[in-house]
Amino acid sequence: MSSHRLNADLHCHSAVSDGTLQPEALAARAKSNGVELWALTDHDEVGGQQRAMDAALALGLPYLTGTEISVTFAGTTVHIVGLGFDIHDAALQAGLAATRGGRRARALAMSDALAQAGIANAYEGALRYVGNPDLISRTHFARHLVDSGVCADTQEVFRRFLVSGKPGYVPHRWASLRDAVHWICDAGGMAVIAHPGRYKFTANEEFALFSEFKAHGGRGVEVITGSHGLADFEKYADTALEFGLFASRGADFHSPEESRTDLGALPTLPAVLTPVWEPLDERVMRP
Ligand code: AMP
Ligand code: MN
Ligand code: MN
Ligand code: MN
Numbered sequence: 001m002s003s004h005r006l007n008a009d010l011h012c013h014s015a016v017s018d019g020t021l022q023p024e025a026l027a028a029r030a031k032s033n034g035v036e037l038w039a040l041t042d043h044d045e046v047g048g049q050q051r052a053m054d055a056a057l058a059l060g061l062p063y064l065t066g067t068e069i070s071v072t073f074a075g076t077t078v079h080i081v082g083l084g085f086d087i088h089d090a091a092l093q094a095g096l097a098a099t100r101g102g103r104r105a106r107a108l109a110m111s112d113a114l115a116q117a118g119i120a121n122a123y124e125g126a127l128r129y130v131g132n133p134d135l136i137s138r139t140h141f142a143r144h145l146v147d148s149g150v151c152a153d154t155q156e157v158f159r160r161f162l163v164s165g166k167p168g169y170v171p172h173r174w175a176s177l178r179d180a181v182h183w184i185c186d187a188g189g190m191a192v193i194a195h196p197g198r199y200k201f202t203a204n205e206e207f208a209l210f211s212e213f214k215a216h217g218g219r220g221v222e223v224i225t226g227s228h229g230l231a232d233f234e235k236y237a238d239t240a241l242e243f244g245l246f247a248s249r250g251a252d253f254h255s256p257e258e259s260r261t262d263l264g265a266l267p268t269l270p271a272v273l274t275p276v277w278e279p280l281d282e283r284v285m286r287p
Pocket of ligand 2: 013018043139254
């Protein structure tokens with residue numbers, strides 16, 4: 001089987017960030033869905049990596065280490081996935097800790113903003129859904145507002161409250177693109193632009209993102225992701241070729257109840273692209 005057809009799923013979240021399943025349950029789900037190479041990519045955090053790796057290897061599932069770093073670029077939040085790095089790298093761990101650092105203050109400010117909009121005690125509500133106190137995210141607020149009956153589903157919460165211009169949105173400064181790419185590369189991994197189809201960039205801003213990302217040492221882009229439609233698959237396959245980037249694939253699975261795309265349930269990569277797992281082959285942990 002040629003490598004582009006591998007059922008690799010290199011983007012998902014556990015309860016160590018804003019997913020609902022524990023790393024062991026995700027490993028089992030990936031295995032039973034037919035995933036052949038897996039990475040857990042919790043936001044700004046590597047606390048679940050050892051558990052994910054141990055569980056995957058025990059199931060006979062090859063594993064790459066992963067994370068998804070929050071970055072501010074051109075005034076927008078961009079996500080950079082890191083794959084195949086050393087989870088014990090001190091500079092990477094310090095960088096992730098600094099990136100996580102502002103989340104509590106931001107969550108309190110979000111709660112104040114939601115109170116102004118008539119929704120009281122959202123911080124306390126969101127906290128009940130948090131698996132890792134260092135990693136309170138908008139997703140936890142969304143789960144609270146759904147379960148307390150304010151909205152029908154998490155999509156509606158984001159649309160009405162949690163995105164730029166809406167009452168519960170609080171702007172936040174995350175890591176720089178340069179730092180995030182360097183932390184990953186210096187720890188021996190590959191930096192990958194996550195779900196580029198989600199950002200509302202102009203063509204010039206998008207060109208700047210890809211150009212600067214490459215200049216800093218970034219080498220990959222997600223082409224096949226649960227966040228992309230068919231038009232995005234084609235557009236970012238072209239972008240990968242244009243910028244000479246390796247292509248990645250991952251569902252961005254968060255929860256059986258919320259996620260549209262399950263682990264491993266994505267189209268394969270287009271044959272014209274070179275998968276990220278080719279240059280990362282020696283970083284794959286095998287049973
Ligand atoms: P945060 O890191 O706290 O800003 O939260 C970002 C997370 O919110 C993303 O990783 C997604 O899991 C989730 N998210 C962002 N936009 C949406 C949306 N429109 N619908 C559902 N979840 C979303
Ligand atoms: Mn998330
Ligand atoms: Mn993301
Ligand atoms: Mn993600």
